[in-house]
Amino acid sequence: MLKDLKISRKLFVLVLSLLFCLAVVGGTSIVLMDRINASTMKITENWLPSVIIAEEINTTISDHRIYEIDHIISSDKAMDEYEKKIEKKEKEINEKIKTYRSMVISEEDEQLITNAENSWKQYLIISARMLEASENNQTEQALNILHGESRESFDKVSNNCLNIVEYNKSGAQDASAYGKSLFSISLATIIFIITVAIIVSVLLSIYIVRLIVKPMDAINSAARKIAEGNLDDSVTYDSEDEVGLMAKTFTNMSENLKTMIQDIQYVLGAMAQGNFKVMSNCEELYNGEYHEILSAMQNIQQTLSQTLLQIDQSSNQVAIGSDQVSSGAQALSQGAMEQASSIEELSATVNEALVYIKDNAKNAQDANTLVAESGSSIKESNLSMHEMIAAMDTLTNTSGEIEKIIKTIDNIAFQTNILALNAAVEAARAGTAGKGFAVVANEVRNLAQRAAEAANVTTVHIESVMSAIQNSTTIANETAKLLDTVVEGTDIINNKINEIASASEQQANAIAQITIGIDQISSVVQTNSATAEESAATSEELNGQAHMLQNLISKFELIASIH
Incomplete structure (x- = not known):
């Protein structure tokens, strides 16, 4: 067909x-x-x-x-x-x-x-x-x-x-x-x-x-049901083609899987009842990759059996150790209480030191503020002094120019006087006709002499002013240098005060951290004390649980050793 x-x-x-x-x-x-x-x-x-x-x-x-x-x-x-x-x-x-x-x-x-x-x-x-x-x-x-x-x-x-x-x-x-x-x-x-x-x-x-x-x-459909965990379904297709052979192979696979799962349920059920000496009923079906399942199940059986044996041994040691822990916990609790008392005294002393350090830091900050204000005033005075020196330099330069102008006026008066003399000589030579001209020449000469005298007086005054300006400039320069020195000193003092204030703040912070640390130590000591008391109680409870665990393990049929 x-x-x-x-x-x-x-x-x-x-x-x-x-x-x-x-x-x-x-x-x-x-x-x-x-x-x-x-x-x-x-x-x-x-x-x-x-x-x-x-x-x-x-x-x-x-x-x-x-x-x-x-x-x-x-x-x-x-x-x-x-x-x-x-x-x-x-x-x-x-x-x-x-x-x-x-x-x-x-x-x-x-x-x-x-x-x-x-x-x-x-x-x-x-x-x-x-x-x-x-x-x-x-x-x-x-x-x-x-x-x-x-x-x-x-x-x-x-x-x-x-x-x-x-x-x-x-x-x-x-x-x-x-x-x-x-x-x-x-x-x-x-x-x-x-x-x-x-x-x-x-x-x-x-x-x-x-x-x-x-x-x-x-x-x-059968594969989907197997994937969903239903191994009761089978393929009833009967043919000699590839699909028929695959259906037969699939049916055999489903039956083998079902048998192996039932065997695994049997072994695990026996182990759940405490029998770790149970053996598989169909080891011949665990071929290929399935043999890994059998090996893993046997390894679990051996491992659990040995683990329970070790738990039994450990429970004995736990019972002995719990007694020792209980005694040590009580001693630890007593020591923790004594440490807590000492830490409270240390905390009070540190708090007093913290108050003094905070006052020092505040005083340093106030001094820093005053020095900063003084430094600002000195800097402004120094700036004004430099401006005054600049103004004196300008006045000196202007006086020099005026002196040059006065010298020019003196030269003009001298030349005018000479011209007036020459005019008087020429007027005398002219006789009667030159009398009027001689009078004018004489007046010009008088004006030239008075101009020369005024120029000389002005020169004397200007030289006095320039001398006074030079003295004032020298004094102002020295004052400016002193002010610069004062400004630098003020900056140094300000920096030192800042360093003192910063150090005081750091000390205050350090003391605060120490206080926090002492509080934490106090809390830890108190916690240790409470923990020690709890440990003592827990050790007693652990001792009781260890005895209970030994009673439970005694109900299992365990394998003596791993082969």
């Missing part, structure tokens, strides 16, 4: 079926197309050429008759030329009749060409008599033949040719209609075969896919 075939063979059957359907469609198409092609070839190779040749025969016979008419009505010289043309047309007609006979496909067609040939021969006999009469210049007799029996014979030949044309046209139309009908039948047949092939292929594909997918779904 198809069900028991391998999946590869099932797929091969499916592909082979598809190829068979494709071959049927292709073969049918080829056969039908060959028939259509034969019908078409019959039209193109027989019917249409026959129509063409028959029409050419009819046309050539018409040309032959035209040359006969030209022969009758032409002169003697032209008759030879028309006779040659008539002879040529006769050969053409005979060749075309022979060609047509080679394409005859039926008795009816043979009869039609025979009738046409016989009527053509009969026409030639009449034509020969007509041309003979024309050669003998018996034109009237030739025309009578032309319009009489020759006309009847020509019409008969022409009708026979037209019958051939109609026969072949009818055959071509029948072949064309047959081709169309055959095409319609072929198209319908191909569509039907393709439809049947598609339906068969789809049904076969669905059947084969179901043969593969349905058991796979069952296996997937």
Whole structure:
């Protein structure tokens, strides 16, 4: 059966079926197309050429008759030329009749060409008599033949040719209609075969896919249930293909898993009841990676057994140690109480020192503020002193300029005095006419002398002022240097006071930290005291628990040692 075939063979059957359907469609198409092609070839190779040749025969016979008419009505010289043309047309007609006979496909067609040939021969006999009469210049007799029996014979030949044309046209139309009908039948047949092939292929594909997918779904469902912890479900698919073998393997795996899980439950249940000497009932199933589970379970069994043995031994030691801890805890509690009393006294002393240090820090900060204010005032005085020195330098420079101007005025007075003397001398030389000029010169001289005297007095005063300014500048510079020294000293004092204040703050902070530390130590000592008391109580409780643990462990069946 198809069900028991391998999946590869099932797929091969499916592909082979598809190829068979494709071959049927292709073969049918080829056969039908060959028939259509034969019908078409019959039209193109027989019917249409026959129509063409028959029409050419009819046309050539018409040309032959035209040359006969030209022969009758032409002169003697032209008759030879028309006779040659008539002879040529006769050969053409005979060749075309022979060609047509080679394409005859039926008795009816043979009869039609025979009738046409016989009527053509009969026409030639009449034509020969007509041309003979024309050669003998018996034109009237030739025309009578032309319009009489020759006309009847020509019409008969022409009708026979037209019958051939109609026969072949009818055959071509029948072949064309047959081709169309055959095409319609072929198209319908191909569509039907393709439809049947598609339906068969789809049904076969669905059947084969179901043969593969349905058991796979069952296996997937069983695997999902196993993943969820349900090992009671099994796959009932019976087949010899890969899926069937996988289903059987899957069922065996499920049963083995179920057996191993039940065995693990049995071993763990016995261990839960205190029996650590229990053994597995199906060690032969723990193969491959499953053997690691068995080994791990045995290791757990050995480890728990040894652990409980060690707990039993440790509980004995705990019972002994708890008594010792209880005695030590009581001694520790007594010492902690004594330490707490000493720490309280130390804390009071440190708090008093902290008060003094905080006062020192405050006084240092106040002194720092006063020194900072004094330093600021001294810096402002120093700045004013430097500004005054700059003003004195400016005054000195201005006095020098004034001294230069006074010297210039003194020179001008000296020159004016000389000019006045020269004017007086010239006035004396002039006599009476120069008296008025001498008076003016004398006044100018007096003014020059007074200007010189005033300049000398001013120079003396300016020199005194410049001397006083220089002395003041010297004193101011020395004062400025002293102020700079005072400012630097003030900055140093300010820095030292800042350092003292900072050190006092650090000492206060350190004392505060010491106080906090002492408080913490006091708290720790108190905690230790309380802890020691609790430890004593806990040790007694631990001793009782150790005895209880020994009683519990005595209920287990333990393995003596690890092998």
